[in-house]
Amino acid sequence: MQDTPFELGGLxxxxxxxxxxxxxxxxxxxxxxxxxxxxxxxxxAVRRVNITDRGRENLLDYLDPKRYQILPNTAGCFTADExxxxxxxxxxxxxxxxxxxxxxxxxxTLFPDVAATIEAARVLVKEGFKVMPYVTDDPVTCLRLQEIxxxxxxxxxxxxxxxxxxxNPFNLAIIVEQAKxxxxxxxxxxxxxxxxxxMEFGCDGVLMNTAIAGAKDPIAMARAMKxxxxxxxxxxxxxxxxxxxxxxxxxxxxxxxx
Amino acid sequence: MPDVSPxxxxxxxxPYPIHADLPLTALLExxxxxxxxxxxxxxxxxxxxxxxxxxxVRAGDKVEIINFVGxx
Numbered sequence: 173m174q175d176t177p178f179e180l181g182g183l184x185x186x187x188x189x190x191x192x193x194x195x196x197x198x199x200x201x202x203x204x205x206x207x208x209x210x211x212x213x214x215x216x217a218v219r220r221v222n223i224t225d226r227g228r229e230n231l232l233d234y235l236d237p238k239r240y241q242i243l244p245n246t247a248g249c250f251t252a253d254e255x256x257x258x259x260x261x262x263x264x265x266x267x268x269x270x271x272x273x274x275x276x277x278x279x280x281t282l283f284p285d286v287a288a289t290i291e292a293a294r295v296l297v298k299e300g301f302k303v304m305p306y307v308t309d310d311p312v313t314c315l316r317l318q319e320i321x322x323x324x325x326x327x328x329x330x331x332x333x334x335x336x337x338x339x340n341p342f343n344l345a346i347i348v349e350q351a352k353x354x355x356x357x358x359x360x361x362x363x364x365x366x367x368x369x370x371m372e373f374g375c376d377g378v379l380m381n382t383a384i385a386g387a388k389d390p391i392a393m394a395r396a397m398k399x400x401x402x403x404x405x406x407x408x409x410x411x412x413x414x415x416x417x418x419x420x421x422x423x424x425x426x427x428x429x430x
Numbered sequence: 431m432p433d434v435s436p437x438x439x440x441x442x443x444x445p446y447p448i449h450a451d452l453p454l455t456a457l458l459e460x461x462x463x464x465x466x467x468x469x470x471x472x473x474x475x476x477x478x479x480x481x482x483x484x485x486x487v488r489a490g491d492k493v494e495i496i497n498f499v500g501x502x
Contacts, residue, residue: 192500192501192502193500193501193502194499194500194501194502195500195502196500199500202500215501215502216498216499216500216501217498217499217500217501217502218496218497218498218499218501219496219497219498219499220442220443220494220495220496221442221461221463221468221495221496221497223441223442223444223446223461223495230464230467230497230498231497231498231499231500232466232467232498242498244498245501245502247501247502257474260476261469261471261476261494261496262469262496262498263469264469264470264476264477264478264479265466265467265468265469265496265497265498266466266479267498332502359502379502380502381501381502382502
């Protein structure tokens with residue numbers, strides 16, 4: 173079965189797995205994990221350069237922007253203004269208009285500040301950014317962000333880094349049904365079955381970082397996630413059977429040896 | 431007190447000495463930073479890459495230089 177390309181803000185991709193680049197031991201491990209994941213889009217954070225350690229290598233030396241779509245995030249921003257400023261700086265590095273918008277509302281849960289996220293999205297879309305907002309798994313918020321002109325909506329499965337998996341599958345199903353833009357589950361995935369489950373629901377992609385970087389063997393987990401996203405997508409396209417309460421025999425009921 | 435006090439800018443939140451106004455390109459060179467890897471903001475204004483040559487960093491300027499790091 174042939175899948176259609178994954179379209180995001182006018183760009184086409186084959187892989188439906190987007191991976192983060194945080195929490196790895198070093199850049200070499202980051203690169204190895206990204207390669208094993210098969211991801212074509214990688215998220216990065218925007219931070220002040222280290223002035224005192226000038227010999228330091230740069231992440232982009234390990235992840236060639238010609239090969240990977242770099243997706244800068246606004247992690248750590250608590251207001252719309254901070255997030256907008258971060259996007260302006262990220263765009264000036266010169267890796268395109270795609271940004272992962274996150275405006276955090278609470279330090280303990282890292283749940284998004286929905287009002288500030290919508291406010292920032294409105295400004296950034298007007299300025300020509302291709303905005304991919306990290307949001308709560310709330311169908312109405314996802315609708316609003318879609319109306320504003322975001323190129324995708326990215327509801328969380330569970331709190332960032334929690335590994336709890338999809339906490340609200342029915343909301344996610346509603347979001348998928350209503351969406352005219354790609355739905356990407358962002359945050360909360362713990363293991364391969366979580367990623368497969370998201371794809372089986374009809375999500376267009378999955379974004380994760382900790383589930384891979386925090387695994388005992390990140391490279392092996394990266395490959396597991398690649399396979400899980402592919403398997404889940406294929407199962408979705410193939411169309412699963414209906415759930416039934418009682419058994420239906422798989423073997424013929426005729427020609428039995430009596 | 432020296433009779434000529436050194437001038438300085440605020441670079442990424444910390445004081446950073448400069449001996450005189452200098453072109454942004456010279457500052458980046460001194461810091462060993464490639465322009466393809468960074469973005470620069472001076473006094474909250476983004477400096478487009480095309481204007482690096484003509485941009486002069488002056489005493490008292492608040493300069494931010496950012497790059498990409500690992501993140502999710």
